[in-house]
Amino acid sequence: MTASTQQLSLAPLHIPCLAVVGVGLIGGSLALALKAAGVVGEIVGIDLDAENLATAQRLGVIDRISGPEGVAAADVVCLTVPVQAMAAAAAGVIPHMRPGAVLTDGGSVKGAVLRELEPLLSSNIQFVPGHPIAGTECSGAEAAFATLYQGKRCILTPVTETDPTALDLVTRMWQAAGSEVVLMEVEKHDRILAAISHLPHMVAYSLVNAVSNYDRYEENILNYSAGGFRDFTRIASSDPVMWRDIAMTNRDALLEMIELFERFLGELKADIAQGDGERLQEFFLRSKSSRDAIL
Amino acid sequence: MTASTQQLSLAPLHIPCLAVVGVGLIGGSLALALKAAGVVGEIVGIDLDAENLATAQRLGVIDRISGPEGVAAADVVCLTVPVQAMAAAAAGVIPHMRPGAVLTDGGSVKGAVLRELEPLLSSNIQFVPGHPIAGTECSGAEAAFATLYQGKRCILTPVTETDPTALDLVTRMWQAAGSEVVLMEVEKHDRILAAISHLPHMVAYSLVNAVSNYDRYEENILNYSAGGFRDFTRIASSDPVMWRDIAMTNRDALLEMIELFERFLGELKADIAQGDGERLQEFFLRSKSSRDAIL
Numbered sequence: 225m226t227a228s229t230q231q232l233s234l235a236p237l238h239i240p241c242l243a244v245v246g247v248g249l250i251g252g253s254l255a256l257a258l259k260a261a262g263v264v265g266e267i268v269g270i271d272l273d274a275e276n277l278a279t280a281q282r283l284g285v286i287d288r289i290s291g292p293e294g295v296a297a298a299d300v301v302c303l304t305v306p307v308q309a310m311a312a313a314a315a316g317v318i319p320h321m322r323p324g325a326v327l328t329d330g331g332s333v334k335g336a337v338l339r340e341l342e343p344l345l346s347s348n349i350q351f352v353p354g355h356p357i358a359g360t361e362c363s364g365a366e367a368a369f370a371t372l373y374q375g376k377r378c379i380l381t382p383v384t385e386t387d388p389t390a391l392d393l394v395t396r397m398w399q400a401a402g403s404e405v406v407l408m409e410v411e412k413h414d415r416i417l418a419a420i421s422h423l424p425h426m427v428a429y430s431l432v433n434a435v436s437n438y439d440r441y442e443e444n445i446l447n448y449s450a451g452g453f454r455d456f457t458r459i460a461s462s463d464p465v466m467w468r469d470i471a472m473t474n475r476d477a478l479l480e481m482i483e484l485f486e487r488f489l490g491e492l493k494a495d496i497a498q499g500d501g502e503r504l505q506e507f508f509l510r511s512k513s514s515r516d517a518i519l
Numbered sequence: 520m521t522a523s524t525q526q527l528s529l530a531p532l533h534i535p536c537l538a539v540v541g542v543g544l545i546g547g548s549l550a551l552a553l554k555a556a557g558v559v560g561e562i563v564g565i566d567l568d569a570e571n572l573a574t575a576q577r578l579g580v581i582d583r584i585s586g587p588e589g590v591a592a593a594d595v596v597c598l599t600v601p602v603q604a605m606a607a608a609a610a611g612v613i614p615h616m617r618p619g620a621v622l623t624d625g626g627s628v629k630g631a632v633l634r635e636l637e638p639l640l641s642s643n644i645q646f647v648p649g650h651p652i653a654g655t656e657c658s659g660a661e662a663a664f665a666t667l668y669q670g671k672r673c674i675l676t677p678v679t680e681t682d683p684t685a686l687d688l689v690t691r692m693w694q695a696a697g698s699e700v701v702l703m704e705v706e707k708h709d710r711i712l713a714a715i716s717h718l719p720h721m722v723a724y725s726l727v728n729a730v731s732n733y734d735r736y737e738e739n740i741l742n743y744s745a746g747g748f749r750d751f752t753r754i755a756s757s758d759p760v761m762w763r764d765i766a767m768t769n770r771d772a773l774l775e776m777i778e779l780f781e782r783f784l785g786e787l788k789a790d791i792a793q794g795d796g797e798r799l800q801e802f803f804l805r806s807k808s809s810r811d812a813i814l
Contacts, residue, residue: 360746426784437779445711451654452753453719458751486781489721489725492724495766
C-alpha cells in the first residue's frame with residue numbers, strides 16, 4: 225500500500241507551527257525542507273544541547289528556541305532524537321501538547337519506539353510513527369540541508385490506533401519535504417532496515433576496526449586506502465550514539481542479518497581457502513548482478 | 520623509501536612507443552594519462568578481446584591495434600590484465616620484445632605475478648613490478664579516463680634483480696600519469712592490499728549476496744536501499760574475473776584479514792546479543808575516530 229491511496233485531503237498543506245524535538249541532521253533537514261516548500265509557518269526547536277540549538281537558530285534551521293513547553297503552540301511535533309532517547313523526549317513534551325495535535329517521529333527502529341511511546345500516549349494525541357530513509361554520516365544541526373529528502377523514501381508504520389487524518393497530514397508533510405511515502409508494517413520495517421541499513425553499518429564499523437588494528441607494520445595502513453575503501457567505510461563515521469541505540473533496539477532482526485552475512489562470508493572464505501576459482505567467480509558475478517540492478 | 524630519493528634521470532620523460540597489453544580501465548587510463556601529459560609517442564594496444572580493442576581505438580585510448588608481436592616496437596610494455604592472465608600475456612609478448620626494453624605490470628597481487636613471470640624473464644628484459652592504487656567499479660576500455668591516477672598512489676615493488684634505470688623510468692611514467700610513486704617490499708604490498716582493498720571487496724560481495732538472499736518478503740528488499748547502501752556496495756560491482764584472480768593469488772594474506780574481520784564482527788555481535796550499550800558505543804566511536812582521520 226503506498227500513500228497515494230490515502231487522499232483524504234486535497235487542500236494545500238499548511239502547518240502553522242511545527243515543533244522539532246532534536247534538531248540534528250534529520251529534524252533540521254525536515255525543518256529546512258518544509259520551509260523551502262513554503263508549507264510551514266513557525267518552527268520551534270527543542271534540544272537538550274543548547275549549543276546545537278544556538279547553531280540551528282543562527283543557521284536559520286529553526287525560528288525559535290524553546291524548552292519542552294514550546295510544543296504547546298505546535299500543530300505537529302516531530303521527535304527526531306536517537307531511538308533510546310525517544311521515551312524521555314516524548315515524556316517531556318506530551319504533557320504540553322494541545323489536544324488534537326499530531327505527534328510523529330523519525331526513529332530508525334519502529335517496534336521499540338512504539339513500545340516505549342504507547343504508555344505515554346493519550347487519545348488527545350495523534351501519533352504517526354515514521355522513518356525517513358535518508359541521512360549522511362554527519363550529525364548535528366549544522367549537518368542539516370533542505371534537499372536531504374529529495375527523491376528518498378519515507379516509511380510510515382501506522383498501527384490500528386493511528387488516526388487516518390493524522391496519517392494523511394504526516395504523509396503530506398514528508399511529500400512536501402521531497403519524499404516518496406511508503407506505508408509498511410512495523411515488523412517488516414524493522415527487518416528490512418536491519419538488512420539494508422543496520423547490517424551494512426555494523427559491517428563497516430567492524431571492518432574499520434579490524435583494519436585499524438592490523439598491527440603487522442608500524443605505520444597506519446589506513447593511509448594507503450584509496451577511493452574504494454573511503455566510500456566503503458564512509459558510514460563508519462556515523463553517530464555512535466544513534467547506532468548504539470539502533471543496535472540495542474533492533475537486536476533480533478540485526479542478529480539474524482549478521483548471521484546470514486556470516487554464512488555468506490564463510491562460504492566465500494571456504495572457496496578462497498580451497499582455491500575454487502569457478503565458485504569464486506560465480507559468487508562475485510551473482511553479487512555484481514544484484515548490485516548493478518539497483519544502480 | 521619514496522621514489523623521490525631515486526633521481527637517476529633529470530631529462531624530461533619521453534617514451535617513443537608504449538605497448539599496453541590488456542586495454543581495460545587500468546591500462547587504458549594509463550595510456551590516456553600519458554598522452555595527456557605529452558610524454559608518449561605511439562601507443563600500441565594488445566588485447567584478447569577484439570571488440571574491446573576496437574572500442575579502445577575508436578575512443579582514442581590507443582593509436583594502433585596489434586597482436587603480441589606489436590611489442591617489438593615498444594620501449595615500455597605494460598601488462599594490465601587480471602593477475603591469473605599475467606603469465607600467459609607475458610609468455611605471449613616477451614619473445615617479441617627488443618633487448619633492453621622495459622616490462623612492467625599493474626597487477627593487484629605482486630607475489631603471484633613475480634613468481635609466475637620470473638621463469639619467463641631473461642637478462643634482456645628489464646621487469647619492474649607495479650600496482651597503481653586506483654580504480655573504479657567499471658571495467659573495459661570504455662571505462663578508461665585520463666585522470667584516474669591523479670593524486671593516487673602507485674606502489675612499485677622492485678626486487679634485487681630490478682634494474683635501477685628501468686625502475687627510474689617506470690617511476691617517472693607513473694608520476695607523469697599523476698601518481699605519487701611509493702616503493703615497497705612485495706610481501707608488505709600484498710598484506711596491506713589484502714587489508715585495505717581485498718578484504719573490503721570480499722565483505723561487499725558477501726553483503727550484497729546476503730541481503731539479496733534475504734527471502735522473508737516476496738519483494739526485492741534491495742529496492743529500499745538508500746545512498747549509504749549504494750555507496751557501501753559500489754565495489755561489489757567490480758569485475759568478477761579480476762577479483763577471482765586476486766582471491767586465488769593472495770589467499771593467505773586475505774584469509775588472515777577475513778579472520779581478523781570475523782573476530783571484530785563477532786565481538787560486535789556478542790555486544791549486541793548482550794545489549795551492552797557502553798561497549799557498543801565504544802566500538803562505534805573507535806571506528807568513527809579511525810575513519811574520520813582518513814577523510
